[in-house]
Amino acid sequence: MKLRFSSTSPYVRKVLIFAMEAGVDKRIESISTSAWSPDTDLPKDNPLGKVPTLVTNDGYAVYDSHVICEYLDTLHSGKKLIPHGEGRIAQLKLHALADGILDASVSARIETAVRPKEFQWQGWVDRQKAAIVRALDELEKDCSTWGDDFLIGQITTAVALGYMDFRQTVNWREGRLALTAWEAKVSQRRSVLATAPKE
Numbered sequence: 001m002k003l004r005f006s007s008t009s010p011y012v013r014k015v016l017i018f019a020m021e022a023g024v025d026k027r028i029e030s031i032s033t034s035a036w037s038p039d040t041d042l043p044k045d046n047p048l049g050k051v052p053t054l055v056t057n058d059g060y061a062v063y064d065s066h067v068i069c070e071y072l073d074t075l076h077s078g079k080k081l082i083p084h085g086e087g088r089i090a091q092l093k094l095h096a097l098a099d100g101i102l103d104a105s106v107s108a109r110i111e112t113a114v115r116p117k118e119f120q121w122q123g124w125v126d127r128q129k130a131a132i133v134r135a136l137d138e139l140e141k142d143c144s145t146w147g148d149d150f151l152i153g154q155i156t157t158a159v160a161l162g163y164m165d166f167r168q169t170v171n172w173r174e175g176r177l178a179l180t181a182w183e184a185k186v187s188q189r190r191s192v193l194a195t196a197p198k199e
């Protein structure tokens with residue numbers, strides 16, 4: 001199968017880490033795709049024109065990082081990284097929280113780094129940053145209960161923290177000792193090291 005990807009997209013990184021943790025990464029060929037290029041043919045696989053988009057060997061396109069992860073989790077017989085029974089809602093809720101940080105971070109970045117200066121709206125950026133800070137405070141309270149779990153929620157949390165470091169948007173470590181210690185631990189995983197964002 002082929003993964004249409006960009007090396008800076010945090011949603012792509014989520015899928016790549018997930019694939020490695022699930023042991024299915026060798027079955028994926030990564031195809032570099034510039035979603036923002038006016039000539040991109042990405043919409044033929046994903047009408048939304050976004051990466052990641054996964055195209056199976058049968059030519060079936062799967063999109064949205066969460067849905068791709070759900071699909072990848074069906075391809076192996078090991079421990080599911082998106083639990084089916086007990087713990088499913090807690091994992092999906094943690095995923096939603098971390099994914100919300102990503103959405104807010106990407107939105108704030110587009111407002112400041114992409115939108116022409118005369119159209120920028122500082123109130124929007126401030127609103128996204130306030131949501132990020134509240135979500136980080138929730139993660140700080142929650143992370144001591146995670147133990148050694150590295151499931152979709154923790155994977156997306158690691159990606160969100162890495163994205164804030166990469167784009168230098170929010171100093172998330174300040175005042176968050178537990179989250180800092182958790183990130184230092186998971187940042188040594190092979191899947192996390194191998195997928196560090198690159199410009």
Ligand SMILES: N[C@@H](CCC(=O)N[C@@H](CS)C(=O)NCC(=O)O)C(=O)O
Binds near residue numbers: 036048049052063
């Ligand atoms: N909810 C989507 C978000 C994907 C997304 O926003 N990807 C960005 C790259 S970080 C993109 O392709 N943007 C192009 C666009 O919005 O036109 C997912 O989880 O896959």
